[in-house]
Amino acid sequence: MTRLSCRRAIELKATLQETRAEVYTPADAGYAERIRCLELGEVESGAIVQATTTDEISRVLSYATHHHIPIIVHGGAFATTNPPRGEAGIVISLVRMGKVVVDPASRTLAAQGGARWEDLVGVADAFGLTVVPATGDDTTGEAGLEGSGWLTNCPGPIIDNLVSVKIVLADGSIVTTSSTERPDLFWALHLAGGAFGLATELVFRVYPKSSQQVFTEGHEGGGPKFGLEDPGEDDLPRLQKLKKQYDPCGLFGGLDSTSLDTRR
Template sequence: MSTTALQKLVTGSVIGPEDDGYEDARHVYNFMIDARPSAIVGCTSAEDVQAAVSHAVATGRAVAVRGGGHSVPGFGTADDAIVVDLSGLTRIEVDPANRTARAGGGATWAMMNDATMAHGLATTGGIVSSTGVGGLTLGGGIGYLNRAHGLSCDNLISAQVVLADGSIVTASEREHPDLFWALRGGGGNFGVVTEFTFRLHPVPENIYGGLILFEREAAGDLFRYFDRFIDDAPRAYGGFPAWHLAPPLPFIPADRVGEPFPVLVSCWTGEHEEGAKVLQGFRDVGPVMAEHVGAIPYTALNSLFDPLLPRGLQHYWKAVFTGDLTDDVIAVHAEHAQRMPAVNSAVHLYPVNGAVHDVATDATAWGHRDAKYATVLAGMWPDPADNAANIAWVKDYYAALAPHSLAGGYVNFASGDDQGKVRDNFGPGYDRLARVKRQYDPGNVFHLNQNIIPA
C-alpha cells in the first residue's frame, strides 16, 4: 500500500515499508515480535488518530495501537496493520492546586513522574519507568503507590477517546460512564485514549527504600514474614517480594553476581525513621547477602529496574493471581526461581490490598480486588537462540503455580497466547465488558489486545 493517501489525512509522519526508518519504526519493545505493518502513523493529535483509525477501517486493515510500546505480546504492531503510534502525544500538564495532571496517550511513567514530582505529587505508576501511561492504566495499573493510593485506573478522572467509528468522546463518571467503567481495567478494547486526566497525591521527593537481597536459605522465612506483614501493613509501605539473579551492581559482591536470590523491594513514603524500623523487621528474618537501602528519589526508585530492561530483549511472560503465600506456593517459587536462566528475568509478587480494597470490585472493570498478590513470571533475555529454554522455564513455572492460584491473571502481564484465558483474566465483570464492547466497538476494530468479543 502506498502511504501517500494516508499522509494526506494526517499532520504527523507516515512511514511505510519503502521509507527510510521503517526497520527501526516497525520494531516494538519485545524484539521477539517481528511484524511488518502496512504503515506506522506518528500521530500528533486526536484528529490524526481519528484519521488513521478511519483509514484502517475503510481499507480493511487491522488497527494496532502503540502508546509507550511496552506491550510484551506485541500488540502495538501486526503484519499489514495500520500502527497508530502515540509517541508524539506526550504532553503533560500538571495542576498542582487541584492535584490533577493531564497526560498524552503516548507518555511514559518517566515523563509523568518527572512532571508531577516537580510539585511533590504523583499517582500510581508502574515499576519500570519506560512503561507507557496508557497501557498500564487501561489494564489496571499496579505500582509502588497502589497500597497508598489505589491502582492507576482508580485515579483516572477522565479520558479522551477515539472510538471505532472515528468519533472523539470524553469518558468520565458524568459522560459515557459505561465506557469510563470499562476503560478502567478493560484494556485497549474500546478505543484509542489520546489523553488521560489523573488525580495526584502528595509524595515526598525522597522515599525510603531500595533492594535487600537475602541468602537463599532465608527465602521461606522471608516470604512467610512478608505474607503476615502485608495483611495490615501501613499504607506507606509499597514494596513486594521477588526473585532475581544478582546483577553486576557496585553493592553486590562480584563473586555472587549471577546467583539467584530472594529479594525485598521496598518503597516507604512515610517518615524515614519509621521506614527503617519496618525494614529492620525484614532483616531480622534471615541473613542478608547485599542491600542498597536508604533515602532515594521516588523517580529513581521508579526507574531502578530500567537498566536491566532495555528495548530489544526477547520477552515471554505469564501472570497469576494468588492468595496467601502457603508453604506449597513458597516451595514452587524456591524451586523454579532458582532455575532462572537470564539476569534480565524476574519474578515479582505485587500485593493487592490497602487502598486497592477501598474500591468496590464492580466499581471498575478491574475485577480481581479479592486477590492477595498479582504475580508476574517475566522471562526476559537478549539472545533469540535462547528462546526455547527461556519460554520453557516460564511455562513450567506457570504450570507448577497453577494448582495454587486463583482464576485469571493480571492482563498487563499476560502473554500473547493467553486468549483462551481472557474471561478469567478480566474476572467477574467480563459479561458487562462484552456488552460495552458491543456498544462502542461492535465490529471489534480494536482486537489487537487481550480481546473481549462483543456480546
C-alpha cells in the same frame, strides 16, 4: 481484516497530508530503522503513523475501520498484541505524544498516551506532588490504550485514581469519559482497557508528598461501580454489549474473560 496495500498506504498518507503526523511505508527510506526503534519484533506493517494529535489518530482509526485494516498501537515503550500473521496493517505510534501537565489547584495530572511513568513522576515532583504507584515503570494509551498501555498494563492504585479519559473510538469519534460522562464506557475501560478504543489523554488524581491519604479510598475491589450495577448479570456479558456498541467491527481485538481486570 485485510492487508494495507500500497494503494491504501498512499491514500492514508493523503489523508494525513495536511497534518504534522509522519507516515512511513516499507518503500520509504528509514522505515526498517523505525520499526527497529519501536521494538515491534517481526511485525509485518503496511505503514507506521507517528501521530502528534488526537485528531490525527481519529483520521487513522476512521480510515482503518472503513477499509477493514488491522492496527497495532504503540505507546511510549510497548505495543499492543500484533494482528494475525500476514495481515500487514497500520502501526499507530504515540512516541510524539508524551506531554504531561499538572494542575496544582485541582491536584490532577493530565498525560498523553505516549507518556512514560518517569515523565509523570518527574512533572508531579516539580510541584511537590506524587503519583500513586503503578505496577510497572514505563508507559501508560489503551491505549492504547491494546489501545492504551496505561489502561492495559497499569491496574491497581493508579487506575483507581483515574479521573477521566479522552479516547478515540473505532469510527474515529473523539469522546471524553469519566464517572459522570459516558460512565458505562469509563467502567468498561477500568475492566478491559484498550479493547474499546485508543486513549490519547488520561487525567489522574495526584497527592501532596506528605499526604497520608489512602489512595484507593472508596474503592472496594471489583472495579469502579458508578451506579452501574446490573444484578444478575456478570461483567463479561455487560462488557460484550458495550464492545458491540463502541467497537462493533473489532478493530481493537476481541473481548473474553482474559481481558478482564485481574484485581477482583
